[in-house]
Amino acid sequence: MIAFLIYKVILVLVIFTITLAVAAYSTYAERKVAAFMQDRIGPDRAGPFGILQPLADGLKFIYKEEIIPNVSNRFLFIMGPCIAMLTALMAGVIIPWGDTVTIGGTAYSLQIADLNIGILYVFGVVSIGVYGIMIGGWSSNNKFSLLGAIRASAQMISYEIAMGLSIIALVLMTGTLSLREISLQQAGGVGSHWNMWNVVYQPLSFLIFIICAFAECNRTPFDLPECETELVGGYHTEYSSMKLGFYLFAEYINMFISSAVISTLFFGGFNFPFMNDLGLSQNWITILGAIAFFIKVLFFVFFFMWIRWTIPRFRYDQLMNLGWKGLIPLAILNIALSGFFTLWFGK
Amino acid sequence: MLTSRAKVVVNKEMNFWERIYLPAILGGIAVTMKHLFRKKATVRFPEATRSISEVWRGQHVLKRDEHGAERCTACGLCAVACPAEAITMTAAERKKGEEGLYREEKYASVYEINMLRCIFCGLCEEACPKEAIFLTDRIVSTDYTRDGFIYGKDKLVEPTNARIDVTKRQTPAVLEFKKHKLLSHNK
Numbered sequence: 001m002i003a004f005l006i007y008k009v010i011l012v013l014v015i016f017t018i019t020l021a022v023a024a025y026s027t028y029a030e031r032k033v034a035a036f037m038q039d040r041i042g043p044d045r046a047g048p049f050g051i052l053q054p055l056a057d058g059l060k061f062i063y064k065e066e067i068i069p070n071v072s073n074r075f076l077f078i079m080g081p082c083i084a085m086l087t088a089l090m091a092g093v094i095i096p097w098g099d100t101v102t103i104g105g106t107a108y109s110l111q112i113a114d115l116n117i118g119i120l121y122v123f124g125v126v127s128i129g130v131y132g133i134m135i136g137g138w139s140s141n142n143k144f145s146l147l148g149a150i151r152a153s154a155q156m157i158s159y160e161i162a163m164g165l166s167i168i169a170l171v172l173m174t175g176t177l178s179l180r181e182i183s184l185q186q187a188g189g190v191g192s193h194w195n196m197w198n199v200v201y202q203p204l205s206f207l208i209f210i211i212c213a214f215a216e217c218n219r220t221p222f223d224l225p226e227c228e229t230e231l232v233g234g235y236h237t238e239y240s241s242m243k244l245g246f247y248l249f250a251e252y253i254n255m256f257i258s259s260a261v262i263s264t265l266f267f268g269g270f271n272f273p274f275m276n277d278l279g280l281s282q283n284w285i286t287i288l289g290a291i292a293f294f295i296k297v298l299f300f301v302f303f304f305m306w307i308r309w310t311i312p313r314f315r316y317d318q319l320m321n322l323g324w325k326g327l328i329p330l331a332i333l334n335i336a337l338s339g340f341f342t343l344w345f346g347k
Numbered sequence: 348m349l350t351s352r353a354k355v356v357v358n359k360e361m362n363f364w365e366r367i368y369l370p371a372i373l374g375g376i377a378v379t380m381k382h383l384f385r386k387k388a389t390v391r392f393p394e395a396t397r398s399i400s401e402v403w404r405g406q407h408v409l410k411r412d413e414h415g416a417e418r419c420t421a422c423g424l425c426a427v428a429c430p431a432e433a434i435t436m437t438a439a440e441r442k443k444g445e446e447g448l449y450r451e452e453k454y455a456s457v458y459e460i461n462m463l464r465c466i467f468c469g470l471c472e473e474a475c476p477k478e479a480i481f482l483t484d485r486i487v488s489t490d491y492t493r494d495g496f497i498y499g500k501d502k503l504v505e506p507t508n509a510r511i512d513v514t515k516r517q518t519p520a521v522l523e524f525k526k527h528k529l530l531s532h533n534k
Binding site: 033036037038039044064207306307308309311313 | 369372375378379380382383385386387388389416532
C-alpha cells in the first residue's frame with residue numbers, strides 16, 4: 001500500500017512538473033515560432049537563445065502590481081483564475097503517458113489513474129474549465145470582460161457538442177472509453193503486427209475533434225473571447241499580475257493536454273512504428289514509447305501555434321455557423337458512417 | 348491603366364473547395380512553414396549595427412582649412428538655402444592676431460543649427476561657396492530638452508586634433524560641378 005502511494009505521488013509530481021515546464025516553455029516557443037514565421041528572431045536576450053525567457057516572464061508577472069477592482073466581487077474574482085488553472089491541470093490525470101515499467105516484478109503503469117470512463121472525465125473537466133473564464137469575466141464587473149466571458153462560454157458549450165459527437169464515432173469503433181485501452185488497441189503501427197492508428201480509420205472524426213480542440217482552448221482562429229480589437233483584453237481585461245499569468249498559463253496547459261488527448265485518441269498514444277521489431281525489453285519499449293508520445297504531443301503543440309500565426313480569427317457569427325451548421329451535422333454523419341462501417345466490416 | 352497591378356473584382360460564387368476553407372488553410376500553413384526557414388531580417392542591434400549609405404546625410408560639420416582656421420565666412424548662403432530655416436548665424440570681423448583662427452576677415456561668431464528643424468537635405472552643403480559646411484555620417488543623438496538640439500559652434504566646428512573626413516561627399520565630381528557657377532543650381 002505504501003509502495004503504491006509512493007509510486008503514485010512520484011508519478012503525480014513528475015507529471016505535474018512536466019506539465020508546468022512544458023506550459024512555461026510553450027510561451028517561449030510561441031514567441032519564437034511567431035517570430036520565425038514573421039522572419040524575426042524572437043526573444044534571445046535572457047540566457048543563450050533566450051531560454052530563460054519564461055523565468056523572466058514569470059518574475060515580471062509576480063512583481064507587477066496586483067489590482068482588484070473595487071466594484072468587482074472579490075471572492076469570485078480570485079476564484080476565476082484558480083478554477084481555470086485547476087481544471088487545466090486536472091485533465092492530465094487520465095492521460096496514459098506510457099505503457100508499464102516493470103521494477104522488481106511489479107508493473108507500474110505510467111498513468112496516474114486508468115479510469116474506465118477516461119474520455120468522459122476529460123469532457124467533464126473541460127466543461128468545468130469554462131467556469132473559470134465565465135466567473136472571472138463576470139465578477140470583474142466590466143462590460144468588455146463580460147462580453148468576452150459570454151463569448152467564451154457560448155463558444156465552448158457549442159463546440160463541446162461537436163467534440164463529443166466526433167468522439168462517439170471513435171468510441172463506436174474502439175468499444176471502450178478508457179484512454180489506456182484505446183492506446184493499447186493502436187499498438188504496433190507500421191512493422192509487424194500491422195495495425196494502423198485511429199486517424200486512418202477516423203479522419204473525419206479527427207478533423208472535427210481538432211477544430212473543436214482549437215475552440216475549446218480559445219486558440220486562434222477561435223480566440224474571439226480575447227479579441228483585443230473589440231474587447232480590449234476579453235475576459236481578463238481587469239486582471240493583472242500573476243492572476244493574468246494564471247489565465248494565460250492555463251491556456252497553454254490546456255493546449256498541452258489537448259495535444260496529449262489528440263495523440264492518444266488518434267495518433268497511437270505511446271506506440272511508435274516498428275516497436276515490435278526492435279527486440280527490446282518491455283521497459284525500454286515503454287521509455288521509448290513515452291518519448292515518442294512526447295514528440296507527438298509537442299508536434300501538436302507546435303501545430304496549435306502554427307495555425308495561430310497563419311490564419312486570422314473568425315467573426316462571432318461565422319464561429320457559430322461553423323459550429324452549429326457545419327461541425328455538428330458533420331459529426332452526426334460521421335457517427336452514422338462509422339456505425340455502418342463497424343457493422344459491415346467488423347473491426 | 349498605368350500599372351498592370353490593377354485587379355478586376357470578380358463576384359463569382361465560391362466553389363465547394365473554397366467554401367469548406369480547409370484547402371485555403373493548408374495553403375496558408377505552407378506559406379508560414381516556408382517563412383519558418385527563411386533568412387531572418389533582424390539586425391541584433393547592440394552587437395551589430397545596420398550599415399548606412401556611403402552618402403548618408405547626418406550631423407553637420409563646420410570644416411577648418413589645412414592650417415586649422417575656420418573656413419566659414421558667415422555669408423549666410425546656407426541659411427538662405429535652408430528650406431527648413433534651421434540655420435542662424437551672427438557675423439563678426441576678424442581682429443588682428445586671429446589669422447590662425449579664421450581664414451578670412453569675416454567669420455561667424457555664432458553659428459547654430461536647430462537639429463529638430465533640420466531635414467538633412469544637404470542644400471546648405473551645396474550652397475556653401477567656401478567648402479565650409481558638410482553633412483557627415485554621424486547620427487544626431489537624442490536629448491531630453493529642445494534646447495539640447497540647437498547645436499552651436501562647440502558641437503559643429505571640427506576639432507583640430509580630430510579632423511572629420513568628408514571626402515565621400517566631396518568627390519571630384521561634386522567639386523567639378525560646383526565650379527560651374529553658370530549652372531542655375533550654383534548661382
